[in-house]
Amino acid sequence: MLTVTDNKLPLITLLGHPNSGKTTLFNYLSGKKYKTVNYPGSTVEYSISRILSRFEFNANILDSPGIISLIPCSPDEKLSVNYVYNHPKYGKTDLAVVTLDASQLSRQLLLVKQLIECNFKVIIALTMVDILNKKGIDISTTKLSELTGCDVVKIDGRSGEGIDELLKVIRINMNLLNENNLKHTLKDYDKNKIISLYNDIERIEKDVLFNIEPVVKDNELINIENANKKLNVLSGLSVNGHRKLDKSTVNIDKIVLHKFWGLIIFILVMSLTFTSIFWLAAPLMDLVDTFFGNLSEITSNALGDNLFSDLISNGLIAGLGSVLVFVPQIVILFLILGLLEDSGYLARGAMILDKPLAKIGLNGRSFVPMLSGFACAIPAIMATRTIQNRKERLLTIFIIPLMSCSARLPVYALLLAFLIPQDQPFIAGFSLTAIYIFSILSSLLIAGVVNKFTSKINSLKEKSSFIIELPTYKKPKLDTVLKNTFKNANQYVKKAGPVILVLSLILWVLTTFPRQNTELTSDNLTASNSLLLQNDSLTLEEMDSYDLSKSYAGMLGHFIEPVMLPLGLDWRVGVSLIVTFSAREVFVSSMALIFKVTEDDDEGKFQEGILNSMREAKNEATGQKLFTTARIAGLIVFFVFAMQCLSTVAISKKETGGWKIPLIQLFSFSILAYIMAFITVHGLKFFGIS
Amino acid sequence: MRSAIELKIGEKAIINDIDNTNPSARRILEVGFTPGEEIELLFKPVFGDPLAFSIRGTLIAVRSSEAKCILI
Numbered sequence: 001m002l003t004v005t006d007n008k009l010p011l012i013t014l015l016g017h018p019n020s021g022k023t024t025l026f027n028y029l030s031g032k033k034y035k036t037v038n039y040p041g042s043t044v045e046y047s048i049s050r051i052l053s054r055f056e057f058n059a060n061i062l063d064s065p066g067i068i069s070l071i072p073c074s075p076d077e078k079l080s081v082n083y084v085y086n087h088p089k090y091g092k093t094d095l096a097v098v099t100l101d102a103s104q105l106s107r108q109l110l111l112v113k114q115l116i117e118c119n120f121k122v123i124i125a126l127t128m129v130d131i132l133n134k135k136g137i138d139i140s141t142t143k144l145s146e147l148t149g150c151d152v153v154k155i156d157g158r159s160g161e162g163i164d165e166l167l168k169v170i171r172i173n174m175n176l177l178n179e180n181n182l183k184h185t186l187k188d189y190d191k192n193k194i195i196s197l198y199n200d201i202e203r204i205e206k207d208v209l210f211n212i213e214p215v216v217k218d219n220e221l222i223n224i225e226n227a228n229k230k231l232n233v234l235s236g237l238s239v240n241g242h243r244k245l246d247k248s249t250v251n252i253d254k255i256v257l258h259k260f261w262g263l264i265i266f267i268l269v270m271s272l273t274f275t276s277i278f279w280l281a282a283p284l285m286d287l288v289d290t291f292f293g294n295l296s297e298i299t300s301n302a303l304g305d306n307l308f309s310d311l312i313s314n315g316l317i318a319g320l321g322s323v324l325v326f327v328p329q330i331v332i333l334f335l336i337l338g339l340l341e342d343s344g345y346l347a348r349g350a351m352i353l354d355k356p357l358a359k360i361g362l363n364g365r366s367f368v369p370m371l372s373g374f375a376c377a378i379p380a381i382m383a384t385r386t387i388q389n390r391k392e393r394l395l396t397i398f399i400i401p402l403m404s405c406s407a408r409l410p411v412y413a414l415l416l417a418f419l420i421p422q423d424q425p426f427i428a429g430f431s432l433t434a435i436y437i438f439s440i441l442s443s444l445l446i447a448g449v450v451n452k453f454t455s456k457i458n459s460l461k462e463k464s465s466f467i468i469e470l471p472t473y474k475k476p477k478l479d480t481v482l483k484n485t486f487k488n489a490n491q492y493v494k495k496a497g498p499v500i501l502v503l504s505l506i507l508w509v510l511t512t513f514p515r516q517n518t519e520l521t522s523d524n525l526t527a528s529n530s531l532l533l534q535n536d537s538l539t540l541e542e543m544d545s546y547d548l549s550k551s552y553a554g555m556l557g558h559f560i561e562p563v564m565l566p567l568g569l570d571w572r573v574g575v576s577l578i579v580t581f582s583a584r585e586v587f588v589s590s591m592a593l594i595f596k597v598t599e600d601d602d603e604g605k606f607q608e609g610i611l612n613s614m615r616e617a618k619n620e621a622t623g624q625k626l627f628t629t630a631r632i633a634g635l636i637v638f639f640v641f642a643m644q645c646l647s648t649v650a651i652s653k654k655e656t657g658g659w660k661i662p663l664i665q666l667f668s669f670s671i672l673a674y675i676m677a678f679i680t681v682h683g684l685k686f687f688g689i690s
Numbered sequence: 691m692r693s694a695i696e697l698k699i700g701e702k703a704i705i706n707d708i709d710n711t712n713p714s715a716r717r718i719l720e721v722g723f724t725p726g727e728e729i730e731l732l733f734k735p736v737f738g739d740p741l742a743f744s745i746r747g748t749l750i751a752v753r754s755s756e757a758k759c760i761l762i
Contacts, residue, residue, distance in 0.1 A: 355737035
């Protein structure tokens with residue numbers, strides 16, 4: 001027996017093809033208590049857990065990333081394979097449990113054969129036997145066990161059927177471990193070796209599969225003849241039924257992968273996805289927003305009017321709110337992505353888009369990360385790990401910040417509300433769509449340009465590849481999808497949360513300090529403040545504005561004012577743009593703070609308040625209106641391009657393994673944003689729109 | 691020898707060999723395209739590439755540049 005200490009519990013590694021039911025089995029064995037961790041110094045993720053206590057078993061269980069072979073094809077795959085051999089923290093794999101899709105036996109046995117040849121102790125968990133049965137074929141676990149030399153158990157990770165048997169087998173194997181402690185070996189597989197492995201596999205396949213009559217559904221007429229046929233199990237495999245494709249999948253694909261209808265369906269699916277991200281999430285986001293708004297107000301009232309109260313209510317709670325307000329959108333996006341993926345559609349989407357994306361140096365596999373980028377760049381950048389080619393992966397990471405993430409939505413909403421009368425929501429919706437299409441097109445254009453540019457200076461040609469299995473269509477498993485959605489939302493809050501929170505606190509410090517003497521003396525009165533005093537009505541909100549002008553943030557705003565002037569804007573907008581680097585949506589509250597709007601209980605009135613103040617705002621130097629149609633349009637364009645998100649910079653640094661790419665992103669996108677905004681403002685002026 | 695990308699939609703063929711000079715040859719083999727297996731070109735989506743083949747009871751999409759190494 002292995003010594004069971006906390007440090008070195010036996011390690012069971014789950015292996016298997018993507019879609020072979022590996023994660024379902026892992027979820028079943030680990031319950032909710034798993035943790036997802038990156039391999040040290042890399043981007044490969046694994047989940048680790050203790051086997052649930054109700055199974056009365058003491059072992060760590062590791063969910064490895066889905067691999068189809070022990071010979072890696074990308075740096076990330078290489079790392080995954082290396083850690084199957086020897087995990088830096090949990091040691092070597094004591095037992096490899098391989099999930100094997102019974103309906104895909106011949107293709108998936110390759111990994112099993114490789115593991116056995118490399119001296120791993122393997123247990124086969126046979127999944128999807130029901131799908132095989134539907135094809136009129138069954139599988140003999142005894143024979144498979146005989147021919148492979150490993151224990152074989154039929155399981156259903158969803159219902160838990162067979163799990164007890166699997167654990168029993170694991171336990172028996174664990175006890176045998178010390179007696180024949182094998183050393184795992186590394187092997188190289190060339191063309192002939194793979195072909196000979198497949199020859200072995202085909203012999204096994206012929207022996208273990210046998211024909212049965214297709215399982216008759218309950219609602220079908222069962223006559224005696226049928227019932228008899230069902231019992232009449234044929235020996236051996238007479239026809240190539242196991243090589244037949246799922247009929248309904250082929251029929252669905254006739255439309256989904258159709259030259260014309262395929263495109264229509266793709267556009268339809270995408271539009272529906274986006275519509276739901278925005279319109280389904282909106283009320284939930286309002287709810288979160290209102291909740292934190294109220295919480296902040298209540299806390300502020302309870303703690304009184306002092307610095308500590310301000311820190312808690314305006315710094316901490318408001319910061320927390322700005323993190324959590326995006327959770328609804330992220331949850332909805334991942335829910336839809338999960339449903340699409342589980343049903344089998346995403347692989348088709350990636351396939352449809354591969355050719356156009358390859359033209360600009362991306363890959364069909366860039367499609368899903370780019371799609372996620374519309375919710376939040378952080379999970380999107382993490383999702384690029386599925387792209388094998390490093391150059392394609394880096395380019396995908398590079399353009400993801402250009403996808404209009406959900407943080408830009410409140411900004412667009414405010415600025416569009418300024419431009420478009422409230423009684424014309426249709427035009428507002430149309431303009432918003434136009435902004436999104438504009439952002440997609442320009443990001444693709446930028447990818448193309450960057451690709452051209454980098455291929456010229458970098459002649460290193462890494463092979464670009466797109467080989468993807470198009471899984472059988474099936475009804476998505478809601479519980480699995482929900483679990484993954486929860487996992488992703490959790491990851492967002494944990495990874496982005498602290499950064500946004502800290503930055504919100506820094507912002508609070510910048511806008512609050514240096515503390516000023518509340519008694520105004522004639523010495524520190526600026527011209528504009530004297531003007532305000534002349535009105536004899538220096539309200540509290542006006543005092544706030546005064547504070548801000550003298551705060552560090554205000555100083556910073558004045559410092560960058562020369563940059564804002566060409567856009568026709570002044571320091572106040574400058575401050576707002578600086579603070580948006582903590583999170584873009586802070587723009588709205590910052591504008592409210594600067595343009596002296598007090599938050600009303602009513603959401604609509606709050607926005608109306610900002611809009612009115614913006615309409616009345618005058619340029620301090622010229623006395624003309626500060627916000628014009630052209631300048632607002634310029635601001636919108638600025639937000640389309642600018643990378644005002646330090647969390648994205650941080651995650652980009654982490655995923656690209658250095659500061660180079662995030663810094664290039666930060667500076668080039670910000671400069672581009674400025675230039676494009678300038679062109680917009682002056683271009684519109686040229687056409688007579690000020 | 692013809693390659694799999696010359697198949698018409700719905701046309702079946704038996705794989706004769708895999709061209710080892712293609713950098714993707716090993717992955718192509720690993721996913722199940724081995725000599726002797728029957729393949730069928732089933733779908734070419736909107737942009738004409740990648741191609742979806744039926745192989746060993748499943749559908750696999752492969753870029754033409756890579757499917758070129760499947761000789762029939």
